[in-house]
Amino acid sequence: MSTLPWIEKYRPKKVDDISYQDEIVAILKKTIKSESGEFPNFLFYGPPGTGKTSTILAAARELFGPELMKTRVLELNSSDERGINVIREKVKTFAQFTPSGHRSDGKPCPPFKIVILDEADSMTSSAQAALRRTMEKESKTTRFCLICNYVSRIIEPITSRCSKFRFKPLSKEILIKRLEYICKEEKVDCDQDALATLVTCSEGDLRKAITYLQCASRLKSVCIKSSDILEIAGV
Structure with missing residues (x-):
């Protein structure tokens, strides 16, 4: 039995798999296929659990292939490492080395x-401010994707260097469709009231809804009810 968290197991692998964010999906697909190799810095903002991180990871997977992801992509959580040291050390060290390597499938690698x-x-x-200087200095070899909930908290010298995209809140229908798919794949029995409660308790955050669903599936060997979700969510 897989111990992988479902939020990782069911994270979209391709840009086409991203739900309800048509504008950014269309632009990313065009950018990935561009023969010019142009790929801007991005700033993704919007409510949590709407696919911001999944979108850039899916784009990176298509650009580099799964085998080069570890050497070509550096993912940091700024809330854990928000001081200036992470900019000067981790980002700068990663960015300063010229990328190398070839895709095993023969496709061109940016x-x-x-x-x-x-x-x-x-x-x-x-x-x-340190990040802004690093973005300028390493522009030949590195692209940056900043992800946040509140774009107003990002300084203007950074926002002006990025293509900005707002991720829309996911509709109830999109959330339930995704949760039903996971239930089918994991052979989890979850009634419709419980799915509706998942959507309500997660406040439109798909990541949170999937986490609640996985917790409920571990605790309940029979059909998951609305009351089970409320108990897990602490409501």
């Missing part, structure tokens, strides 16, 4: 790396 800074709105102003 000559740059990607740094993903999750929860970038948690970074201090000094850390953001």
Whole structure:
């Protein structure tokens, strides 16, 4: 039995798998297929659990292939490492080495790396200023994707260097459809009231809803009810 968290197991592998974010999906697909090799810095913002991190990871997987992901992509959570040291050390060290390697499937591999800074709105102003300088200095070999809930907390010298996209809240129908798919794949019996409660308790956050569902599946060997979800959510 797999111990992998379902939020990772069912994370979209391709940009086409991203739900309800048509504008950014269309632009990313066009960018990935571009023969010019142009790939801008991105700033993704919007409510939690709407696919921001999954989208850039899916794009990176298509660009580099799964075998080069570990050497071409640096993912950091800025809320854990929001001081200036993470900018000067981890990001700078990763960015300064020229990317190398070839895809095993023979497809062309872009000559740059990607740094993903999750929860970038948690970074201090000094850390953001340091990041801005690093973005300028390493622009030949590195692209940055900043992810945040509140774009107003990102300094203007950074936002002006990024293509900005707002991720829309996921509709109830999209959330339930995804949860039903996971239930089918995992052979979990969950009634419709419980699914509706999952959507309500997670407040539109698909990541949270999937986590609640996995917790409920571990605790209940029979059909998951609405009361089970409420108990797990602490409501």
